[in-house]
Amino acid sequence: MDGFQAYGAGKAGGAFDPATFIRQPQTVVRILCWLFSIVILGCVANEGYVNRPEEVEPYCIFNRNQDACNYGITMGTLGFLCSAAFLALDVYFPQISGVKDRKKAVMADIVVSALWAFIWFVGFCFLANQWQVSKKEDNPLNEGSDAARATIVFSFFSIFTWVIGLRSFILQLHLNSLSSSLISTRIFRNSSPGFLKDIQSSSLDVSAFCSLSG
Numbered sequence: 001m002d003g004f005q006a007y008g009a010g011k012a013g014g015a016f017d018p019a020t021f022i023r024q025p026q027t028v029v030r031i032l033c034w035l036f037s038i039v040i041l042g043c044v045a046n047e048g049y050v051n052r053p054e055e056v057e058p059y060c061i062f063n064r065n066q067d068a069c070n071y072g073i074t075m076g077t078l079g080f081l082c083s084a085a086f087l088a089l090d091v092y093f094p095q096i097s098g099v100k101d102r103k104k105a106v107m108a109d110i111v112v113s114a115l116w117a118f119i120w121f122v123g124f125c126f127l128a129n130q131w132q133v134s135k136k137e138d139n140p141l142n143e144g145s146d147a148a149r150a151t152i153v154f155s156f157f158s159i160f161t162w163v164i165g166l167r168s169f170i171l172q173l174h175l176n177s178l179s180s181s182l183i184s185t186r187i188f189r190n191s192s193p194g195f196l197k198d199i200q201s202s203s204l205d206v207s208a209f210c211s212l213s214g
Contacts (some may be wrong), residue, residue, distance in 0.1 A: 025047025027090060027163045033116075034083035041153050044069050047147035050139050056093045061144045062130035072151055075123050079158070082112065113166035117159055124155040 021027055048069045049058035062068035086109060096102050131148055139145070 021091065027087070028163065029161055030082070030083055030087045030090065033158065033161045033165070034080060034087065036154045036161065037076050037079035037083060037152045040072060040158070041080060043147040043151045043154075044072035044076065047144035048072065048151070050141075052138065052140070059138070061139060062127055062146050063134045064138055065130050068127055068130045071123060071126060072155075075119060079116065079120075083118065086112070110166060112155045113162050117162040117166060117176070120155055120158040120162060124152065124159060127152050127155060 050061050051058040060066050060069035062072075089105060089109075093102070093105060096105065123137050127148075131152060
């Protein structure tokens with residue numbers, strides 16, 4: 001059981017290897033989620049507000065709907081913070097000694113990943129719809145159009161990055177359960193022969209008693 005890995009990590013207290021950590025698929029997905037959030041936040045915050053030539057106050061480029069831009073900025077900010085927090089948890093994860101604590105961390109990650117996949121799906125549908133119904137006269141110079149399209153595209157990509165992360169954690173739970181079953185079976189098979197002989201002799205004694213009673 002020394003080499004047993006609980007929920008995707010080895011024994012607690014192992015040395016942290018940055019090169020191995022960066023090459024892990026889970027880490028790559030985390031970084032992609034983090035980068036996509038930065039792109040969305042930057043696009044909406046910097047180029048998501050335009051105004052007509054005769055107006056002074058800027059409005060949201062998505063159909064002049066302030067809620068659309070607010071949603072994009074909120075998603076980008078919280079997605080950035082959440083990705084960074086769970087990336088830090090991945091670094092600290094091998095130091096967690098208790099299997100129950102590791103399971104709680106993985107379960108929390110599964111719930112958060114599922115929630116973010118849903119949030120990005122709603123955001124993609126909302127922003128795409130508002131961009132589709134935007135009026136050309138509201139933005140005659142076509143300012144910020146590339147940023148608006150980038151926001152929609154990376155919102156779409158974010159759905160899949162969080163879903164991939166969710167799938168990897170569910171796979172970790174399945175593999176850990178399978179490993180636990182195999183270890184329990186191996187322990188039973190490696191039990192002392194005397195113990196198994198005692199079980200067999202007890203069965204024979206019970207059978208002999210039943211035959212005499214009959």
